[in-house]
Amino acid sequence: MDLGRYGLREILDAAFIDYATNKPFMYMDYANAATNEWTADVTYATGGSGAPRRISFFGNKQSTLTFETQIFSMKHLAMIAGRDIESATQNIFKREVLTVKDVSGTKTITLEKTPLNLTSLTVLKFENGVATEEVTATTINTKDVELSGTNVNVGDEVEVFYQCTTATEAHKLSFTAKDFPRYVKIIGNTQFADEVAGELVSAQLIYYKARLQPNFTLNLSPTGDPTSISMVFDIFPQKVNGVDTLADLIIYND
Template identity: 50%
Template sequence: MALNLGRYGSREIMDLQIFNFATKAPLLSMDYATSAQTENTAATVYARGGAGNARRIAWHGDKETKVTIETKIFTMQQLAMLAGEDIVSGSHEIYKREVLKVEDDGTGKKQIKLSKTPVGTNKDVAVFEYVNGVLGKGQDVETVTTNTLKLAASASVAIGAEVEVYYRQLATDAHKLSFTAKGFPPYVLLVGDTVYADEVSGEMVSAQLQYFKAKLQPNFTITNSPTGDPSSLTLVFDVFPVKVNGVDTLYDMIVHED
């Protein structure tokens, strides 16, 4: 049965597939966005003249397409595209802070047991008195054995008192993304799948939008807050023309049978 064109309504999200522009290798997919908007703009200038300085001739140009994606779920792959850098997996040092109690080591000396083993030496661990939630006087650390700190004889904090400890631990299974001064988003092929409702047939019609060359704008914000709605990440793609059958084409919209 032939697919006839219809009168469409749009009220469904557009799922995305994102590919490397040069190699067409898949980078990521998104089926969890909250909104997807394709904005098309162009400039118009006019020749005016005569009585009332009316418009006589129009010229159009500066055509642009922009795709804006809003999502409340984000991935490291999305952030890597924004950063223009690769994700590095392996072991990485993590800064850690703990509030702990000073213990008796069994000989009357003072010790502190950390939840993790610190990296470095006793000079890389900082211990402070912790009274009423305020950073107090520093305490000297004599030795570090695995995750146990032995305080020096000069330490003034009492056994049973709380201390605040700052140190670094080695996370053996971690993923790191660096936001560098020279890294910027690469060009990608952007493909969006959605459905439109046909007013006359009452059926849903599949549609695919193929943006042949797109580039993320590097600006983004992620908010950390314990109140209100979850943080929303905005991804804004500028779309560029590519020769398709000899014609500079920004994107194709294809209505098709599923």
């Protein structure tokens, strides 16, 4: 193919590959933006009247690749956490507001789920939208919980906090104090527009060694734009044909 004059207004679809095993583990073709920034230090030798610059010296070349995405998966968060996702049944914390009813002469509430045990269960009187004194729970019969004491009556509302086990497999990701993102290889695909030929040209960017910065923010709000996760990767050199290479750009006809 002949080289041309290009314009770029397209996202970078990226494959993420485990650096240690060279196995792909995630493909992202739904990011909102991708930005590749390059920087280097410049210092100068000066001399003579007025101290003009005589020679420039370059060093400390650096690159970052940043993805902004409003769509994310647990694998995105696992990359940030530097941990694997655990799949198994899990204990979940729940809260309900219920009305005390009479079941065979016993003050009873019926929960949505079966609580783990009495230890994980707290029942509070709920008056005018405010939790007040604690109510004693005596027995658990599946989802039914029997109450005792003179401080609660049939027809009263109570606020209940408890733990239950998920009925099916759940997925857990732990953010620990000692785990950080691992090294990855990133291969990104995009398209350049050829001004003269009037057609699109395929382009592939290869980042041989990258590591996600561990900083991120999740905004949880019912108003405004959806939360956007910023994933900033530091790019490191890798020997390619004997040369320390930060990235390769390949353009080709697909």
